[in-house]
Amino acid sequence: MVVLLAVVVIGGLVWLMRLKRGGARADRARTDGGGPGLPDRPFGGRRVSPALMSQGRIEVRGLTKEYRGVRAVDDLSFTVEPGRVTGFLGPNGAGKTTTLRMLLDLVEPTAGTATIGGIRYADLDQPIRRVGAVLEAGAAHKDRTGRDHLRIVCLSAGIPLARADEVLELVGLGVAASRTFRGYSLGMRQRLGVAAALLGDPQVLILDEPANGLDPEGIRWMRDLLRTLAAQGRTVLVSSHLLGEMAQLADDLVIVAAGRLAAQGTVASVIGSMTWLSRTLVRTPELEKLAAVLGGDAVVTPAGDGGAYIAGADAIAIGDAALRAGVAIHQLVTQLPDLEGAFLELTAGKAAIR
Amino acid sequence: MTALLDSAALDQADGTGTTLARLLRAEFMKLRTTSAGWLFLTGFIVFTAMALTINGFGNYSLLHPEQGLVSAAQALAQTAQARSPAGVATMAASMMTSGQLFGVLFALLLGVVIVTSEFANQTAAVTFVTVPRRVTVIRAKVAAAACCGALFWLAGTVMAAVATPLFLYSQHVSASLAGWTVTRSVLLNLLAFVAWGVFGLALGAVLRSQMGAVVAAIVVYAGSFGAILVFTALYNLFHQGWMLGAPVIAPAVASEVMTTSGQAFPHAPPGWVGGVIMIGYTVALVAGGIALTKRRDVI
Numbered sequence: 001m002v003v004l005l006a007v008v009v010i011g012g013l014v015w016l017m018r019l020k021r022g023g024a025r026a027d028r029a030r031t032d033g034g035g036p037g038l039p040d041r042p043f044g045g046r047r048v049s050p051a052l053m054s055q056g057r058i059e060v061r062g063l064t065k066e067y068r069g070v071r072a073v074d075d076l077s078f079t080v081e082p083g084r085v086t087g088f089l090g091p092n093g094a095g096k097t098t099t100l101r102m103l104l105d106l107v108e109p110t111a112g113t114a115t116i117g118g119i120r121y122a123d124l125d126q127p128i129r130r131v132g133a134v135l136e137a138g139a140a141h142k143d144r145t146g147r148d149h150l151r152i153v154c155l156s157a158g159i160p161l162a163r164a165d166e167v168l169e170l171v172g173l174g175v176a177a178s179r180t181f182r183g184y185s186l187g188m189r190q191r192l193g194v195a196a197a198l199l200g201d202p203q204v205l206i207l208d209e210p211a212n213g214l215d216p217e218g219i220r221w222m223r224d225l226l227r228t229l230a231a232q233g234r235t236v237l238v239s240s241h242l243l244g245e246m247a248q249l250a251d252d253l254v255i256v257a258a259g260r261l262a263a264q265g266t267v268a269s270v271i272g273s274m275t276w277l278s279r280t281l282v283r284t285p286e287l288e289k290l291a292a293v294l295g296g297d298a299v300v301t302p303a304g305d306g307g308a309y310i311a312g313a314d315a316i317a318i319g320d321a322a323l324r325a326g327v328a329i330h331q332l333v334t335q336l337p338d339l340e341g342a343f344l345e346l347t348a349g350k351a352a353i354r
Numbered sequence: 355m356t357a358l359l360d361s362a363a364l365d366q367a368d369g370t371g372t373t374l375a376r377l378l379r380a381e382f383m384k385l386r387t388t389s390a391g392w393l394f395l396t397g398f399i400v401f402t403a404m405a406l407t408i409n410g411f412g413n414y415s416l417l418h419p420e421q422g423l424v425s426a427a428q429a430l431a432q433t434a435q436a437r438s439p440a441g442v443a444t445m446a447a448s449m450m451t452s453g454q455l456f457g458v459l460f461a462l463l464l465g466v467v468i469v470t471s472e473f474a475n476q477t478a479a480v481t482f483v484t485v486p487r488r489v490t491v492i493r494a495k496v497a498a499a500a501c502c503g504a505l506f507w508l509a510g511t512v513m514a515a516v517a518t519p520l521f522l523y524s525q526h527v528s529a530s531l532a533g534w535t536v537t538r539s540v541l542l543n544l545l546a547f548v549a550w551g552v553f554g555l556a557l558g559a560v561l562r563s564q565m566g567a568v569v570a571a572i573v574v575y576a577g578s579f580g581a582i583l584v585f586t587a588l589y590n591l592f593h594q595g596w597m598l599g600a601p602v603i604a605p606a607v608a609s610e611v612m613t614t615s616g617q618a619f620p621h622a623p624p625g626w627v628g629g630v631i632m633i634g635y636t637v638a639l640v641a642g643g644i645a646l647t648k649r650r651d652v653i
Contacts, residue, residue, distance in 0.1 A: 105486045106479055106652040122486040133483050139476045141388055148387040155380040156484045163363035196480065201364055 055117040055130075056082035056203045056235040058103065062112035065098050065259075072098045074259040075112070080237045080252070082203070085230045087250030087267075088239040091347050095259035096239040097135075100208050104133055116204055128157045132197030134207040137189040140181040146192050147177040153196055167195040172221070186213030194225070204235040211245050223249050247339045257347035271342050280315050283307040283331035284322070293325040294318065307331065373485060377494030378501075381468065385498070390467050395509065398460040402510045405453025406517045413445050417525055437527055446529040447539035447615060449518040453510065454543050454613060458550040459575055461506050465499040465554025466571050469643075470564035478652050492559060492644050496552055503551025507544045535615065542613045545629070549609065553636045559643030578606030582619055599623045608632040 058080035065073040073095040080086045090096050101107040103114040105122040116124065116131055124130050140149045150164035168177045171191040176184065184192065190210055197205055205226075211219050226249060230236045240246055246253070246267075253270045255262040263270045284290055287308055291300045298313040310318060315334050322329050337345070385391035416436045419429040435441050469492075472478040485491055515531065522528060529536070554571055561567040581604035589597040598621035601607045611618045611628025618628070 101479075101651070101653065104479075104483050106482060108649075108651060124486075127486055128484055135479050135483070136476055139480050141384075141471065141475045141477060143388045145387070148383070152380050152383050152387070153480065153484050155383055156377055156481070158376055160363040163361060166361055166363055201361060 056233075057118075058114075058116055058204065058206075058235060058237060059118070060099070060103070060112070060114045063099060063102060063109055063114055064111040065095070065102060065107060066110045071259050073102070073109075076256065076259065076261055077112075078254045078261060078264050080235055080254070082235040083230060083233050084251040085226055085236045085238060085249055086252040086254060087246040088237055088254050088256070089243070089246055089343060090239075090241065090256040090262075092241055094256045094347070096256060097208055099256070100133075100135070100206055100237075100239060103206060104131070104135075106135075126157070126200070128153070128159075128200035128202065130200070130202055131204045131206065132200060132202040133205075134190070134193040134197045134210050136208070137186060137193055137213060140189070140192065142182040143180055145178050145180055146173055146184065146188075146195075149181060149192065150196055150199060153199055157200060159199055163199055164195075167198045170198060171195045171225075187215060187218045190214055190218070190222075194222075202234070205229060205237070207236070207238045209239055209241070211240060211242060219245065243340045243343055253339075255343060255346050262346040263342070267339065271336055271339060274337055274342050274345065277337040277341060277345055278314075279309045279311040279335050280313070280318055281307055281331065281333040281335055282310055282318060282329065284327055284329050286327045289325055290318070290322055290327045293321045293327075309335075373487065373490050374494055374497070377485060377491060378497050381494055381498035382501075385468070385502070388471070390471065391464065391502070394460050394464045394467075395506070398457060398506050399509055399513070401460070402453045402457060402513050405457070406449065406514060409449050409452045410517070410521050413449065413521065414525070416445070417527070439529070440535075442522070442527045442529040443533055443535040444615065445527075446518055446522065446531060446533075447536045449521065450511065450514045450531065450536055451539050451543040451613065452514055452517075454546060455610065457506065457510055458503075458546050458609065459572075461499075461503040461547045461551040462554040462571050462575060463568060464502050464506075465551040465556075466558040466567045467554075467564070468499055468502070469495055469555055469558035470562060470567050473562045474564040482652050488647050489644055492640075492647050495555055495559070496640060499551040499555035500548045503547035503549070504544060506551075507547040511540060511543070539613070539615055542625075542629075546609050546613050546632075549632055549636050553605070553639060556636065556639035556643040559647055560639065575606045578604035578608075580604075581607055595621075602628055602631055605632060605635050608635070 060079070061077050063073055063076040064071065076095070076099060088096055088100070098107060099114075102109045103116070103121060105120065113120070121127055121131065140146075144152075146168060147164050150167065151161045153159075154161050154163055165174070165177065168174050171194050173188060173191050173195060176188060181189070181192070190213060194207070194210065197207070207226075210226075211222055214222060223245070226236050226238060230251070238249070250267055252264075252266050254264045255270065263273065265273065281303060282290070283306060287300070291298065291310075294300075294310070294313055294317070298318075299311045301309045301311070303309050313321075315332050319329065319332060321327075413436075417433060419432050436445065472481055481491060482488060518531065554567075557571055557574070558564075558567045561570060578601075581601040585597045585600045588594075601619065602611050602623050607618070608628040608631035611622050612625050612632055613628075614622075614625065622628075
């Protein structure tokens, strides 16, 4: 009995010493290390190698998720390229979160595949060294400090504990590292989520509504951070229902509505593809005569100050018609829809609650 | 991939140790950095101290039967029985496992909390994104729950190992704590603590809801003893002999049968039957918890 007790106690002491040694190693790393350095190594203009490109590419093919007969995500396919910020846009309930969770192997797809660099998330070697994810702002134990929350992730992933302090400084939470999560504002919680995503210095970043609850200064910080990370050659996929934010942040867009792909491409190409939404501003002294020669397809709406918007006929058709009718044209401007117009048109009628 | 962020710490990342060992250390850190584990341990120590005191008084009354309650001859016989080597060994064994009957509840509930707090605090997604190998994550949690059970046992046994010789010495009786009767009880006690810790963990993995799993754990444990009443009533109606031993199918009764050196209740089956049933339930629950965790979406 005594021998057994002695063995258990000695085993416990050895265990504790090992833990302590790990901590001491981490402390050494902290004192030896320099600063976090994200902004010190600007990546602008640096060419991303083809190998890095393919490693960081997110590919979603025919992804489908059915919950009790309702298709939350329906045959969704898109590609996200490295070195760019891709906005994943859709109204609430469009299936954005479900898609991101399928990408991270948290939700099992009913059909289709989602891969990062051609590999399923679950099959990645050391996944958090490759992919960083921000899923929910409230995802930490309320009684735990920000530093401990990150250290637990470090410990699980085999990353030195000192890395927790580096990323806390990086996201501006250094002073709040020892405070419990309960005392964090929503903005601080978002920053802690971003810090956790950056722990493994990943090539790919996936963020679900990271701007939610941030004040204007916080939104600007997030925008600058994500743009810097993309400029370093990383893949940044960020979901949002905030259009204004996306217009300023994203290079590419993936727009979903009712679980289906509504549009994909660069911001300009998505807007540009919607020529049927474009209209032409015309100024002419003989508007009625011009309208008459344009025919029934063209819809003319007065613009107020003597001009008119014409939809259903592009600038070339209007110019040709005016020439034929001998009508003078003082101004002819094609107006493309803005992102908000495109988004609302693409997602119109696809109610969030299905 | 080359590190795009300058990081002294990441440069030193070695990734040594197996994923299971790293996850187990992370589970201990989770327990150390929140209050639940400490509260359970403190509660258990206070409870064990109370149980030791009550047990001490009980044993004192065995050694010193009150005249008037029993006849002088009976008192003499009882004292002689209690002071015999076998009597003292049984007494020492019961003191060394003081509070075991309800002490294992602390291990059971901590096991529940280890897994359900992940869902209650929405950290399950962080855990599974960090290590997508879900079976390994659950295995680490099972190991953590087993270690917590063993730690509770160790705390209780150390307290008892201090109190028991003091009590025996004060009563001028002696028993070797290394004797087989005591050692057997103490080891079976360890098995019970470990099994209940893992049982709680697996129950939490199956149910996920913290409140639901805590209530279910208490109902399973306390309700088990109702099985004795139910089967006694059934025996009175149908007079089938097997009904008297049947309560052992309830987990807490099985555990009690396993750890009791004599008969846990009249007509109780031998201890190994209780052990097999208790371990069977635990293994089945762990298998169910792993299968469900593998299959279920984390939302």
